[in-house]
Amino acid sequence: xxxxxxxxxxxxxxxxxxxxxxxxxxxxxxxxxxxxxxxxxxxxxxxxxxxxxxxxxxxxxxxxxxxxxxxxxxxxxxxxxxxxxxxxxxxxxxxxxxxxxxxxxxxxxxxxxxxxxxxxxxxxxxxxxxxxxxxxxxxxxxxxxxxxxxxxxxxxxxxxxxxxxxxxxxxxxxxxxxxxxxxxxxxxxxxxxxxxxxxxxxxxxxxxxxxxxxxxxxxxxxxxxxxxxxxxxxxxxxxxxxxxxxxxxxxxxxxxxxxxxxxxxxxxxxxxxxxxxxxxxxxxxxxxxxxxxxxxxxxxxxxxxxxxxxxxxxxxxxxxxxxxxxxxxxxxxxxxxxxxxxxxxxxxxxxxxxxxxxxxxxxxxxxxxxxxxxxxxxxxxxxxxxxxxxxxxxxxxxxxxxxxxxxxxxxxxxxxxxxxxxxx
Amino acid sequence: xxxxxxxxxxxxxxxxxxxxxxxxxxxxxxxxxxxxxxxxxxxxxxxxxxxxxxxxxxxxxxxxxxxxxxxxxxxxxxxxxxxxxxxxxxxxxxxxxxxxxxxxxxxxxxxxxxxxxxxxxxxxxxxxxxxxxxxxxxxxxxxxxxxxxxxxxxxxxxxxxxxxxxxxxxxxxxxxxxxxxxxxxxxxxxxxxxxxxxxxxxxxxxxxxxxxxxxxxxxxxxxxxxxxxxxxxxxxxxxxxxxxxxxxxxxxxxxxxxxxxxxxxxxxxxxxxxxxxxxxxxxxxxxxxxxxxxxxxxxxxxxxxxxxxxxxxxxxxxxxxxxxxxxxxxxxxxxxxxxxxxxxxxxxxxxxxxxxxxxxxxxxxxxxxxxxxxxxxxxxxxxxxxxxxxxxxxxxxxxxxxxxxxxxxxxxxxxxxxxxxxxx
Numbered sequence: 026x027x028x029x030x031x032x033x034x035x036x037x038x039x040x041x042x043x044x045x046x047x048x049x050x051x052x053x054x055x056x057x058x059x060x061x062x063x064x065x066x067x068x069x070x071x072x073x074x075x076x077x078x079x080x081x082x083x084x085x086x087x088x089x090x091x092x093x094x095x096x097x098x099x100x101x102x103x104x105x106x107x108x109x110x111x112x113x114x115x116x117x118x119x120x121x122x123x124x125x126x127x128x129x130x131x132x133x134x135x136x137x138x139x140x141x142x143x144x145x146x147x148x149x150x151x152x153x154x155x156x157x158x159x160x161x162x163x164x165x166x167x168x169x170x171x172x173x174x175x176x177x178x179x180x181x182x183x184x185x186x187x188x189x190x191x192x193x194x195x196x197x198x199x200x201x202x203x204x205x206x207x208x209x210x211x212x213x214x215x216x217x218x219x220x221x222x223x224x225x226x227x228x229x230x231x232x233x234x235x236x237x238x239x240x241x242x243x244x245x246x247x248x249x250x251x252x253x254x255x256x257x258x259x260x261x262x263x264x265x266x267x268x269x270x271x272x273x274x275x276x277x278x279x280x281x282x283x284x285x286x287x288x289x290x291x292x293x294x295x296x297x298x299x300x301x302x303x304x305x306x307x308x309x310x311x312x313x314x315x316x317x318x319x320x321x322x323x324x325x326x327x328x329x330x331x332x333x334x335x336x337x338x339x340x341x342x343x344x345x346x347x348x349x350x351x352x353x354x355x356x357x358x359x360x361x362x363x364x365x366x367x368x369x370x371x372x373x374x375x376x377x378x379x380x381x382x383x384x385x386x387x388x389x390x391x392x393x394x395x396x397x398x399x400x401x402x403x404x405x406x407x408x409x410x411x412x413x414x415x416x417x418x419x420x421x422x423x424x425x426x427x428x429x430x431x432x433x434x435x436x437x438x439x440x441x442x443x444x445x446x447x448x449x
Numbered sequence: 450x451x452x453x454x455x456x457x458x459x460x461x462x463x464x465x466x467x468x469x470x471x472x473x474x475x476x477x478x479x480x481x482x483x484x485x486x487x488x489x490x491x492x493x494x495x496x497x498x499x500x501x502x503x504x505x506x507x508x509x510x511x512x513x514x515x516x517x518x519x520x521x522x523x524x525x526x527x528x529x530x531x532x533x534x535x536x537x538x539x540x541x542x543x544x545x546x547x548x549x550x551x552x553x554x555x556x557x558x559x560x561x562x563x564x565x566x567x568x569x570x571x572x573x574x575x576x577x578x579x580x581x582x583x584x585x586x587x588x589x590x591x592x593x594x595x596x597x598x599x600x601x602x603x604x605x606x607x608x609x610x611x612x613x614x615x616x617x618x619x620x621x622x623x624x625x626x627x628x629x630x631x632x633x634x635x636x637x638x639x640x641x642x643x644x645x646x647x648x649x650x651x652x653x654x655x656x657x658x659x660x661x662x663x664x665x666x667x668x669x670x671x672x673x674x675x676x677x678x679x680x681x682x683x684x685x686x687x688x689x690x691x692x693x694x695x696x697x698x699x700x701x702x703x704x705x706x707x708x709x710x711x712x713x714x715x716x717x718x719x720x721x722x723x724x725x726x727x728x729x730x731x732x733x734x735x736x737x738x739x740x741x742x743x744x745x746x747x748x749x750x751x752x753x754x755x756x757x758x759x760x761x762x763x764x765x766x767x768x769x770x771x772x773x774x775x776x777x778x779x780x781x782x783x784x785x786x787x788x789x790x791x792x793x794x795x796x797x798x799x800x801x802x803x804x805x806x807x808x809x810x811x812x813x814x815x816x817x818x819x820x821x822x823x824x825x826x827x828x829x830x831x832x833x834x835x836x837x838x839x840x841x842x843x844x845x846x847x848x849x850x851x852x853x854x855x856x857x858x859x860x861x862x863x864x865x866x867x868x869x870x871x872x873x
Contacts, residue, residue, distance in 0.1 A: 049813065131835055135824060144846050145816060227846050243670045248847040251672075269869035276871035388864055389473065392569060400559060400867030409872065410863070411555055422568050422651050422860035423672040424848040436846035439834070440812055443824030445693035447700035448833065 030214035031221070034173075037206040038225035041146045041171035044203030048169050049143060051200055053120040059198050060116035060163055064109040066194035067159065070186075071105050077186035078155065085179060090153075093283070098153045098180055108159040111414065115163045118413040121431040122169050136442045141435040143169030145227040148208070148219045149416075150175045150241050152233035155183035161232075162191055162205050164416045168434035173226060175208035175219055184210070220245035232417050235344065250424060252417040255285035255372035256344050257402045260361040260387065262378035263294040267301050269399060270377040274305060276401040277375060279312045283346045285418060286373050286405040290341065290351040292361045298322075298354045303329045306352070315349040322352045341368040358383055362390035372420050373397060373405040394420060394427040454638035455645070458597075461630040462649035465570045465595035468627030472593050473567060475624055477544040483622050484540035484587055488533040490618035491583065494610075495529050501610035502579065509577075509603060517707070522577045522604055532583040535838065539587045542837040545855040546593050560866045565859040567593030569651040572632070572643045573840075574599045574665050576657035579607035585656075586615055586629050588840045592858035597650060599632035599643055608634070644669035656841050659768065674848060676841040679709035679796035680768050681826045684785040684811065686802035687718040691725050693823060694801040698729060700825040701799060703736045707770045709842060710797050710829040714765065714775040716785045722746075722778045727753045730776070739773040746776045765792040782807055786814035796844050797821060797829040818844060818851040 048056065067074070078100040085095050127139040147170045149161045158174055165172040176184040184207060192202035208215050220229060223246045231241035235254045242251045259277050261270045277288035293301055302325045309316060310331055317336035318326060326333040333352075340351050341364075355361045365374055375397035376387040384398045395405040405427060407415025412430030419425040425433035472480070491498070502524040509519050551563040571594045575581045582598055589596040600608040608631060616626035632639050644653060647670045655665035659678045666675045683701050685694045701712035717725055726749045733740060734755055741760035742750060750757040757776075764775050765788075779785045782800075789798055799821035800811040808822045819829040829851060831839025836854030843849040849857040 129835070131833075135828060137834060142816075246667045248675075248845055250847070266869070272871050273869060280872050384866075388862075391862070392566075393862065395863040395865060398864065398866040400865055400870045401872055403872040404559060404865055404867075404870070405863070409555075410561060410865075411553070421672055423674070426861050427863050437850050438812075438815070438817065439819040439829070439851050440822065441819060441824055441828055441834075442808075442822040443828075445690070445697060446824045446828070447696050448704050448825055448827040 030218035034208060034215060034218035034222050035225055037173060037208060038146050038222055040203045041173060041206050042225070044201035045143070045145060045169070045171040047199065047201045048166065048171065048204050053122070055199060056120070056167055056169070057116045059166055059195060059200050060112045062194035062197055063159075063163065063191050064112040066190050067105055067109040067112070070190045071102060074100060074105055074183070074186050074190065075102070077182040080182040081180055090179065094153055098155065098183070100155055100183060104156060108156055111160055112163045115167050115414045115431070118167065118431055120167070121435050126437060133446050134444065135446055138440045138442075139437050140440065141432075142438050144434065144436050146171045146173060146225065147434065148173040148175065148222075148226045148229040148247070150216055150219065150229060150231045150233075150237065151177070152237060153177040153179045155180045155187060157232060158184045158187045159191065160414070161416055164414055164431060164434060166204060168431045170434055171204040171206070173206050173208050173219065175216060176210060178210040181210050216240070217244070220247055223247050230417055250417070250419050250429070251421040253285035253372060253420040254344055254370050255287070255420070256290065256342060256368060256370045257286060257288045257373045257375070258290045258292055258361075258365050258369060259288045259375045259377070259402065260292040260355075260358070260365075261294060261297060261301055262358060262376055262380065262383050262387075263296045264380035264383055265294070265297060265301075265377040266379050266399075267297065270301060271305060271308060273375065273377055273399070273401050275308060275312060276403055278309065278314060278350050279348065280401070280403050282348050285344070285420075286402050287346070288350065288375070288402050289343065289345055290353070290368070292353055292355050292364060294358070294361070295354050295356050298325065302326075302352070306331045306333070309350060313348050316352060317349065318352040319354065321354045344370070358386055359390070362387065365391065369393065370420060372418070373402045375400070375402050394418070454642035458632060458639060458642035458646050459649055461597060461632060462570050462646055464627045465597060465630050466649070468625035469567070469569060469593070469595040471623065471625045472590065472595065472628050477546070479623060480544070480591055480593070481540045483590060483619060483624050484536045486618040486621055487583075487587065487615050488536040490614050491529055491533040491536070494614045495526060498524060498529055498607070498610050498614065499526070501606040504606040505604050514603065518577055522579065522607070524579055524607060528580060532580055535584055536587045539591050539838045539855070542591065542855055544591070545859050550861060557870050558868065559870055562864045562866075563861050564864065565856075566862050568858065568860050570595045570597060570649065571858065572597040572599065572646075572650045572653040572671070574640055574643065574653060574655045574657075574661065575601070576661060577601040577603045579604045579611060581656060582608045582611045583615065584838070585840055588838055588855060588858060590628060592855045594858055595628040595630070597630050597632050597643065599640060600634060602634040605634050640664070641668070644671055647671050654841055674841070674843050674853070675845040677709035677796060677844040678768055678794050679711070679844070680714065680766060680792060680794045681710060681712045681797045681799070682714045682716055682785075682789050682793060683712045683799045683801070683826065684716040684779075684782070684789075685718060685721060685725055686782060686800055686804065686807050686811075687720045688804035688807055689718070689721060689725075689801040690803050690823075691721065694725060695729060695732060697799065697801055697823070697825050699732060699736060700827055702733065702738060702774050703772065704825070704827050706772050709768070709844075710826050711770070712774065712799070712826050713767065713769055714777070714792070716777055716779050716788060718782070718785070719778050719780050722749065726750075726776070730755045730757070733774060737772050740776060741773065742776040743778065745778045768794070782810055783814070786811065789815065793817065794844060796842070797826045799824070799826050818842070
């Protein structure tokens with residue numbers, strides 16, 4: 026791509042914006058139809074998609090890509106079906122467009138109405154998961170937005186064919202295929218160009234590693250939504266039901282450790298530590314979780330023949346994304362909140378307590394996207410929370426906070442209707 | 450300030466965040482009380498405030514500051530009363546905090562509740578209008594946020610005393626005076642530090658010239674809200690009631706030309722141009738508005754002995770902030786919309802038409818914060834729209850669009866309450 030990346034991205038964005046007019050002019054039924062067509066086309070293009078993906082996979086193996094990355098890159102017949110099923114599921118959701126969010130008439134007779142409208146042209150920057158190409162496109166189309174998709178070069182062949190398949194489906198409808206644009210991934214200049222296409226691109230959403238998210242958020246003049254680095258905590262209160270606490274802890278840490286809503290640190294009130302920790306540490310060890318602990322916890326572990334490491338200062342703020350956890354004893358709820366304020370990332374914090382008063386205190390002291398009371402941190406998730414689909418989890422306070430579904434992919438406009446009113 | 454600006458801003462932000470806890474822990478009655486105290490203290494400190502302001506004014510005159518800037522810098526007895534009245538008015542508004550925005554119970558028994566919460570620490574970067582120091586502080590306090598205020602060095606003495614007066618009022622309440630912090634304005638390094646205080650500052654809002662806004666939005670790693678450059682248009686449709694059109698046009702352009710919701714361009718449907726333009730151009734001329742017009746308009750002006758200039762390409766995208774307007778004839782509504790899409794800033798666009806169908810078309814084709822149908826562009830304003838107060842007008846699509854009042858100064862959090870649910 027090189028020198029002309031800015032021109033290339035500008036051209037793609039201009040095409041996308043023009044095409045987006047067909048998407049806005051369409052009815053919700055039309056948009057639903059598009060998603061169904063995409064689902065069909067994905068299913069009927071399985072051979073073509075798998076062939077392209079096997080090219081990416083061959084290159085990944087040649088370049089000795091990490092196994093976990095290879096797993097993310099891999100497409101299979103069942104993963105293609107999942108993408109198609111996702112399109113159908115999203116097509117059945119209520120349209121987020123044209124909703125009246127507020128309406129009133131002023132004393133001077135002016136009628137005010139605030140309605141939901143699409144952003145326009147939305148860029149996605151993501152890593153080697155080709156399913157994001159389809160998942161993001163369908164959420165953006167259903168919410169009336171054109172999509173500029175910039176995936177990883179390691180998934181280039183897969184992404185190319187997936188976009189080709191989706192555009193083929195669009196060609197069978199009244200909506201212009203140009204609403205989906207693949208941004209070349211030959212080199213980094215296209216990312217830079219996308220992040221500086223101010224006025225051409227309305228919003229960029231990064232999805233991937235913390236490093237990718239930082240690059241996008243810090244390097245952009247286009248508005249961005251920071252998504253999810255999660256150093257999430259589970260705090261076991263003095264008033265906790267310890268029988269509930271153990272499965273909540275294990276689920277939060279081990280259910281899917283690689284994602285942002287997994288827990289990284291366990292905080293235990295000192296009054297229940299002697300009772301809870303021997304059981305909890307043993308259960309974590311049995312689940313193959315590496316334990317980084319403070320000195321008090323180390324004593325309890327030692328007395329119970331459980332191997333641990335003393336946590337370094339850096340451990341407390343590390344998002345492991347793997348089977349590794351920090352454990353500390355805190356004197357009270359306030360100390361737990363102070364620890365979270367110091368080391369957390371304002372994503373999801375959980376408290377296990379039977380005391381409504383303590384839960385309320387913990388909620389008031391927390392400054393995060395979601396607080397879990399007596400449940401797993403893993404529930405901070407668009408599908409789990411009933412959004413039907415999720416394009417990412419916002420870990421910032423602007424615009425959307427927490428899981429983002431169709432509704433979060435809209436903005437608003439005011440319509441003020443009068444009969445000649447002027448300002449005095 | 451110099452080298453240690455980062456440390457200075459970090460310290461102010463830390464103090465503000467700690468103090469913000471007293472603001473969140475307070476009741477709405479407490480916050481109301483604080484604003485009333487501020488109003489009282491402003492009134493009783495008039496002599497002190499005027500003395501400080503006269504120092505700034507003396508320096509402004511020495512440095513030959515532009516008259517219009519001097520007018521903005523000047524504080525008078527009546528302007529101090531206005532600030533105090535503003536505090537009382539905001540104190541009477543409904544609290545935007547703790548509102549339940551969504552609530553439901555999932556099939557697995559989890560109870561979901563989304564509530565409004567403050568951002569936390571909000572920075573304001575603004576120019577030589579000392580009243581912004583008070584206006585911004587009261588909106589931020591009422592919405593539960595701590596305020597980091599970075600005004601212009603030319604208003605340094607005024608801002609210092611205004612912050613001192615407000616902090617004195619806070620000292621008489623249970624809320625920590627540290628919720629209001631003045632960021633030193635000796636040199637630009639404090640702005641840079643504020644814009645990079647990621648994690649310390651939750652949001653920065655610029656208020657002022659287009660250049661200031663660009664500096665803040667482009668140079669920031671802290672989330673920002675872009676406020677209002679406005680190249681607003683008034684389109685006179687073929688179906689317009691021309692008697693309504695003239696006052697709407699004049700009000701949009703001349704009521705207060707220095708602000709962002711003033712009109713910069715008049716677009717007239719060709720079928721009504723011969724009838725409307727002779728009257729409209731004469732009225733604009735009589736109101737001392739400089740006319741930059743296209744060739745067709747120039748012919749009509751010439752035939753009516755009205756002096757005009759031929760508009761350059763640059764004119765169409767210029768925000769004059771003064772008594773100057775562009776005028777063009779367009780063949781139809783679509784051409785008007787195309788012109789707006791090309792030269793507009795997505796702020797406010799007005800259509801004058803008796804046709805509901807044409808109004809609907811214009812609304813659908815517009816991509817802006819507010820569309821005015823048969824009314825003046827000057828109504829894109831928080832007070833006029835019944836928000837009670839305004840901290841600025843968002844000219845971006847993220848978070849808030851259009852006027853921002855108390856509600857727009859909040860974010861949300863999810864509270865998920867269970868009885869031990871885990872993800873399967």
